[in-house]
Every structure is written in structure tokens, then in C-alpha cells.
Amino acid sequence: MARRQVTLAEVAQHAGVSLATASRVLNGSTRQVSDLLRDRVVETARKLGYLPNASAQALARNSTALVGLIVHDISDPYFSSIAAGVTRVAEQAGLVVVLGTTGRSPDREVELFSTLRAHRARAVVLAGSRTTDRAASARLAAEIEAFTGQGGRVACVSQAKFPTDTVVPANRAGARSLAEKLASLGHRRFAVLAGPSDLLVSRDRLAGFRAGLTDAGLTLLDANVVHGALTRDGGHQAAHELLARDTGTTCVFAVNDVMAMGAMAAFREHGLRVPEDVSIAGFDDIPPLRDLVPALSTVRLPLEDMGERAARLVLDEGRDEPRTVRVAGEVVLRESTTTPAGTGSA
Amino acid sequence: MARRQVTLAEVAQHAGVSLATASRVLNGSTRQVSDLLRDRVVETARKLGYLPNASAQALARNSTALVGLIVHDISDPYFSSIAAGVTRVAEQAGLVVVLGTTGRSPDREVELFSTLRAHRARAVVLAGSRTTDRAASARLAAEIEAFTGQGGRVACVSQAKFPTDTVVPANRAGARSLAEKLASLGHRRFAVLAGPSDLLVSRDRLAGFRAGLTDAGLTLLDANVVHGALTRDGGHQAAHELLARDTGTTCVFAVNDVMAMGAMAAFREHGLRVPEDVSIAGFDDIPPLRDLVPALSTVRLPLEDMGERAARLVLDEGRDEPRTVRVAGEVVLRESTTTPAGTGSA
DNA sequence: CCTTTCCAGGAAAGCGCTTTCCGCCACACC
């Protein structure tokens, strides 16, 4: 147990070469080493089971192979899809992914960033909606600034709030065009199950949806907007709240699929059929829900792809000015939305 | 840009103390430092924005705060749920999670382990079914042995195949008791959508199911076992294959929920109603599918909890003998299974 | 044949920390 690890020095000694030569052989340096010595070193290393000490290398080189990935909740399909994209690209590039979860706490976000900075991570992908909290935002901005100042790269998947590379989903435009399509189905009375009001993603999708209705000459009543957590239970609760208000809407937009799912359950409990009694649409098109019955109308976001794009941005050693990649959302109308029956009842 | 990071030496100098004292103050060492100096160091560190270099600490201390987490596919709810449990516990313990994904390649598993070893990770949680591949298994065993020999701890979430702590879901028992319940509903002709035949999880669940049927005096025909990938598409394809064979089964068991979901889609495409025409059950009870319609009968596994348990095992500095934690699966019969109608048609 | 040039190999200086070991001082005890 606990036998010491084989060091480069031991390899060098066994091979009868200097430390420098051994190092040059065992990690593509620019310098040449004769085939004779090279073979001897490689062979010795193999025989001894040499494995470089990553910490020592990081210290000596002043750089690591670490890439941070910060998400709110890894069990949420939205984030796990993005994570899949990020890890694929990172691992392909020979990097190691460090996963941090915030549980939606902005402070934890800052804390994680700081940890990543202490580890001299080469880059960080920060996924998850920004909030309206100025103070928290400023603290994070300072951390990001410190990180980039230290030579690290940062990419966000969310709103472009910081001077970093950012992958921005078209929340507004997607919701807007969804609203228009829904309106053109004949719906007149809409409700929105919005996420927490301090989350930009909620605001943007709500605003976009409202704009789409306006385009169609309709108005979204404030009484028909119910806020709730961006979770299954949040949607479930918000839907119940909406039903309690009895606003007679025929079509409900949940700002993300997970909430839509919860809402569908709530409607079902209430004896309402989807889409006959009430139409419902979500946003994101998360993969595990693709086979839902009735199939959920939504705005499809290429989540894995977004993760990949973010990772590529952050690993691209190139240019310095922050780049913004806008990702369009594609409205997919499926079975959960239809033309309104008689008078809505929700 | 790229301004150098503040070092301990600078802090020490500014505070007018030795490196040793600064170090002792800024990381709970056992040694005492007078309040006067302590305050001076702390204040200086704060002012200078000192952040310890994790690589340097790791090198000097010969230990890190890294915990590895190896999964097949982070976007699979099975793994992302486990990951959520692991990260929660690890982060609570002040550790940093390194995420590695294998894409179901045993070699990649070994590779990741080796990387983690190079990084001197303190522990690794390895989630995901073991296979029947002796050679790959041996390679992994060697890696694990090297890792533990170096002082690292390992826990698996799967079958107890290595001399390490292991969280073992009751695949056999769960499937067996599911089979019994299904049989008692009146079904006589069963089919199984099994995963890849070289995966122990498939084998165990299949074997358990078969045993349960035997208990009920029934037999599972080999023609009614279709293998496929443990994915939505795998289930979809396997179901189609089953339909092509036209075996007249009334009840189908998919060895995991994701496959069950794909199978349900396939049946739907084929004009079969679930559960009227065919009953279907899965395994795992992954959270995003809890609101499915019809609700999926399955064997519930406390996935997040399993992740937490594994993490706790691996972080518990205690005892040396490998511990095995068995996790029971709870059969949950929901709407997707019912008593067979007339003669089955699938 | 001598001078240059080039290149591979090695010595050694770090990288930023931790920790051992030593020394000094203050205090207590006889």
C-alpha cells in the first residue's frame, strides 16, 4: 500500500540519462533527443510504470489541462445536454473537465470560479441564466476579470452580460415566433408560466412571447403570468395557481420544457385534456421529453451543440475580442397545441 | 492582461514575515501564530488578492482536493442523477469534481483512471455497468490497483467486480419481483428488450426477470429477448424488431426506462396502444419520465441517493476492507401495465 | 588543418508552496 510513485528522476537514473533528457523524451518538447537515448528512456519509463505528476507539471509549466464547467444543476436535462457537448469537445482536445454545480446560488458561482482560478484552469464554460442581481453580477464580473487577467479564457452559455465569448440562445426571438404561431392557430387568451422573475431567461422568453402576441394584435394580461421555479414542481405549482385564478386561457406557454411537463401533470389532475381543453407549449426541446404523449410543442434549442460551440470558443487560442454566437430556436408545433375548441376553460 | 498571480512570498514580504509564517496563517496548519502577525498576514493577503496556487500546494502536500467521477454519458438521466448526488456530497466536503465520460468505451475508462491518477485525485467514483470483457476488466483492475496503491480511494456504482467499495443496485431482485407482479396481473407471454449482451446490468436484469417468471411457472422464450443499446433509439429499434417477430406477447420489459420510452414510441407508431394492447415496464424510474402518459411502470432506484452513498463511501477515510452497499429497487406499477386484454397482439 | 557553426546532453535554477529543524526568547522553577 501507498508505495511511492515513480518519478522522472528515477526513470532518468535507471536509463542513465539526465533529468532534462528524460523530460524531453517523455513530453513532446521542441528539442531533439537521439534515437538511442530516446528508446532507452521510453523503455525504462514503461518498465517502471512511470506516470508524470500533473501537479508538478502544472507548477513547472505554469499551465494545466483543466477546463471548468459551471452549471446550476447537472441532473437537469438542459444542463446535462450542454455538459455532454462541452465534455465531448474538451476530452477530444485532451483536456480534463472540472464540474461545478451552483444550485442556482450566485455566490457559489463566484466561489467556484475562484476555485478554478486557484487550480489555474485554462478555461471555464459558465452555463446558466444571468440574473438581475447587480451586486452578484459585479462580484462575478470581478472574478471573471481576475481569471482572464491571469490568462484564462471564459465562455458563457446564456445572456451576453460579460466581456467574454458567449453562446446566446435566441430566447426572445424564439418565444416571439412561438407566440405568433400559437396566435395563428386561433388562440386569443394566453397564459405564461414564467420562471423566477429575477432570471433573465424568464424575462426574455416572457418578453418575447408578449411581443409575439402584440404582433398578432393580442395582449397578455398580467394576471395570466404566473412565476415559479424552472423545475417540474415549479411548473406544476404555477399551473395550479393559474387554474385557481380561472382566467379562461386556451393556451399556456411554459418558459421551459420541464415546467411545461409539470403543468401538463397539473392540468391532468384537474381533469383538463391537453390539447383539447388547453394547449401547452414549452421551450428547449430537451431530449428525454421528445417522446412525450401528447408530444410537446416547444422551441428547439440545439443544447449539445451549444455546449460544443461554447467549448470550442473557449479552447480556441485565437483572437481576443469577445465573440458572440447567436443560436436560433426552431419552433416545433406538435400535439400539445391545437386550435382552441369552443371557449377555453383553463 | 496576464499579470502575474500574487504569491505567498509576496504576501510574506509585504507583511514583513517569513514565508513559513505566512503559510501557517493562510492554511490551518497545526502551529500557532501570534495574533499580531496573523492579522497582519491575513490583511495583507486580502489587500493583495492572494489566492493559493493549487498545483503548488498539491505538489508540496502530495495530496489534492480532486475527486474523479467517471460515467458513460452525462446526458443520460441515469448518470446525471447519480452525478448530482456525487457532486453534492463532494462539493459539500470542499472537494472538486473532475468529470470524465467514457462513451461506453472500456479503454477510455482506463485512460480516464490513469489521468486521474496523474492528477493525484484523492478518490474516484466509477459509475456504469461492468462488462463481460475479461481483458478490459483486467486492465481496469490494474489501474484501480495502481490508484489505490498510491493512496487513492475508489467506489463503484454497479456490480461488485473489484475489491473496492461498491454501491450495488438490486438488478436481479428488482427485475425478479417486477416479473412476479407482472405475471400476477395475468400476463403469460412476455418479451424483454435487453441491453447489449456483454453488459452485466442487462444480464442481471434479464436473468432476474426470467427467474421471476419461472417462479410464476412461466417461461421466457429466447425468441422474445431482443438486444439493443441502452438508449431511446436502442429501445425503439428493439421494439420494432420484436414486432417484426410477431411473437404475440402481452407484456414487454425493457431493461431500463430510456429503452422503455423508445419502445413505447415504436408501439405507438405501430398503432398499438399502451397498455390496452401491450403492457410495458422499465427499470430505474429516472426523474424526467415521472410524468409520462401513460405513466411508466418500473423499478425505482434512488439514483441521486446512490451517488451520494458512493461519494460518502469514497470520502470516508475509515476502514480498508471494501464495503458493499446493496440498494433495493422498488417495483412501481403504474398505468403502462395492466391486465392483458384478450389475446395479446404484439 | 584550423575555425565556425550547430546540436544534443546535462547542470542547475526555478515554479509556489509545505514542513522540518533550529534558534531565540520569555517564563517558571529551584
Next chain:
DNA sequence: GGTGTGGCGGAAAGCGCTTTCCTGGAAAGG
């Protein structure tokens, strides 16, 4: 007042690597 004793501060030796710089010899050029 002399001798222990305990504790705190600092010097310095690593931790395992990378990389600069130097050196000697071989190849090339005059």
C-alpha cells in the same frame, strides 16, 4: 541567578517537473 521548558518565528530543504544556459564534440566551411 542559573537552568529547564515551551512556543513562536524563520531559514532552508524539498515536492517533481520544465527550461534556460552552458559545454563539448561533430560536422561544415575556408
